[in-house]
Amino acid sequence: MSLSRSPSPHPGGGWSSPGLTPGSGASTPRGYSPATLAPNGISWAAAKAKSDEVRKYPSFSTRNSGFFSRQKRKISARLPNFRGQASRQGYVDKDVYGRGQLHASGPGGSIVQLYRRSPLGGGPKFVIILGSNVEGGVMEWKGAREWAIERNSIWNKQQYVKRWGYQLEVANMLAKKRYSHEWRESWEKGDVIREVMRKYPNAEWFWWLDLNTWIMEYGTSLQSHLFNDLDSHVYRDINEYNPLNITHPLPEFFLDDLGRALEGDGNPESLSLLLSQDCSGFNLGSFFLRRSIWTERLIDAWWDPVMYEQMHMQWEHKEQDALEYIYQSQAWVRSGVGFLPQRKINAFPPGACGDGNDPAVHYKEEDHDFVVNMAGCNFGRDCWAEIYNYRAISNEHNRSRWKWISDRLGSAREWAFGKED
Amino acid sequence: MQFALPPRRSPHTLPGAHSSRLPLYRRKQLKTIAIIAFAVITLLYLLSRLFSSSSTSLSAPAGTAGVVIVTLLDRQSLSESYINKIVTNREDYAKRHGYTNFFASVSDYDEAIGDAPRSWALIPAMRHAMATHPNSKYFFHLSPHALIMNPTTSLKYHLLDRSRLESLMLKNVPIVPPDSIIKTFALKQKDVDLILTQDSEDLTPSSFILKNGDFARFFLDLWFEPLFRSYKFAKAETHGLDHIMQWHPTVLARTALVPQRILNAYSKDSPGASQDGSYKDGDFVIRFPSCDEGKTRDCDELDPYYSMWLKKAKST
Helix, strand or coil: CCECCCCEECCCCCEECCCCCCCCCCCCCCCCCCCCECCCCCEHHHHHHHHHHHCCCCCCCCCCCCHHHHHHHHHHHHCCCHHHHHHHHHCCCCCCCCCCCCCCCCCCHHHHHHHHHCCCCCHHHEEEEEEECCCCCCCCCCCHHHHHHHHHHHHHHHHHHHHHCCEEEEEECHHHHHCCCCCCCCCHHHHHHHHHHHHCCCCCEEEEECCCEEECCCCCCHHHHCHHHHHHHCECCHHHCCCCCCCCCCCCCCCCCCCCCCCCCCCHHHCCEEEEEECCEEEEEEEEEECCHHHHHHHHHHCCHHHHHHHCCCCCCCHHHHHHHHHHHCHHHHCCEEEECHHHHCEECCCCCCCCCCCCCECCHHHCCCEEECCCCCCCCCHHHHHHHHHHHHHHHHCCHHHHHHHHHHHHHHHHHCCCC | CCCCCCCCCCCCCCCCCCCCHHHHHHHHHHHHHHHHHHHHHHHHHHHHHHHHHHCCCCCCCCCCEEEEEEEEECCCCCCHHHHHHHHHHHHHHHHHHCCEEEEEEHHHHHHHHCCCCHHHHHHHHHHHHHHHCCCEEEEEEECCCEEECCCCCCHHHHHHCHHHHHHHCCCCCECCCCCCCCECCCCCHHHCCEEEEECCCCEEEEEEEEECCHHHHHHHHHHCCHHHHCCCECCHHHHHHHHHHHHCHHHHCCEEECCHHHHCEECCCCCCCCCCCECCCCCCEEECHHHHCCCCCCCCCHHHHHHHHHHHHHHC
């Protein structure tokens, strides 16, 4: 099949795709062709309009949005979040173990927190983006367990963010269920990150976390854990751990030194994407993106209709596979990517990666790993049970000094006088 | 100085506690502390601003000066004498302006291109030129079926200069003629990394200028994406270029479109020239698009223009 043109954008968005829509192979960017019908009968325009209802994201613009809209955004971002309040105070349920017992900051914490929240404290440089599905999907009915997972996961990030003065953005991924086949179904991570970057113009690092993750150690700041000494934690040479057997560095003779470098330019300032690999390759359950021109380009190149059209059947993990792919095929990508050992930001529960118990992959309580990602728990495992379990461990690790002493006293009494029942 | 009232004593001074010198001394001390505190806060603020902004700044392009002219020659299909003409033409021009020539051979990139049409070779050739001359600032790709007709035209004054480029730039023009909904931006010269022309149908990769740096690497790597090569665009890399311009705003936002005759005037009667895109006496470059189709081994159409150029080159 020889295609006269690439699929071309239409006014108002979308494109006619030669491969997927019959009779549109000769379409050119010239004519306006109204809402092309996809094979499954969902028109692009309809799907797009629906997803716009849920979550509008502005298209790319080279200009800053107006003063007023920026201020309005700032103001609205500071308004109290009633949902969050309600779930913290109004909601009581039996599954919640130790809620309200967590005094992470202790007395006098508020001044420290105020400082951390200020530009001097460095807190506002970090935004956590939690991929969530707040109101429930359209396609699947959300049960009590799903609600509990979501509530708890958000609460977990709120606790952490409050302590260190970071910002939290709960991204509603609801729209993805309404995306039609041809649209960026579950390719939204890039779109959401772009949107959040616009919303927090002063933040530098954006940390994506999937919903099924748990931040285990509230006492560990991102600065001390990673960013104060990025160079020592990151490896750029993928050969260090290379489950996909990616050829690195690239052998092409026509590339420049940077394109063929083993370690990029070696300067931690050029790192814009920090992610970890699990036993089967890149993992995007927990990753960092820095605000930079490299990141803009990555998000832009990540999704392309011609690439998507050819690969969407093979790219089962959507943007994760696409990222793996462009990391291999386009030399410029490598210079901005740094890998972190998996347990640094993305430890797996036992059994999440193959049958093996690879110590580089799986959570170790005694090492106080920072984050657990219940990756793949909705495929034959029990997400809620896992989260419940890790929440208990995390609460144990993070209890206040007073709680620790009283627990000790309690166990001492038990030891001395035997159990009372 | 006269005061209507005697200066008020500080209420904190205890009666009989030494003299009135103390509050004055204290005030001075407080003033010093305030100044120091202010200075420290300002310094910290400035430092924090400095660090927060440094992380978002662009890395400067590697090169500082110089232009490299990249010509891709297919030594298997072009005759020796034709290649000599092109090389003479480019070398004469480079010598006059202190530019550098980079002659690449299509067959060098066969392995990289794979099954795709060989015309894709211009992209790795550009990357190769950049790797070979990392300190040059501009890379000018010119098709082997084109002649530089005006040897005295310097790229700087003709095109690259700030006011010149900003006045030439076509703003809010459909990227793919005549009515693509994606249109060019109005850019400042410092934001331009790629200078292109279009004919009546497409953006043309036969003659363009690319500035060395991160953008150039990104742009060339994206353009050379294997999935674009395997997509079987009817016009291979030309449609590939149309495609990425329309779909990737980070590329478009660094691209300036200039009138066709600035870089890419078509020979007389060539189909596909844009309005006012045909060669007129005095134009910088003439290109022979029908020669790209490779029906004749050499581009006969070029000969009369070559002798015209020879005459001109000798007299100036």
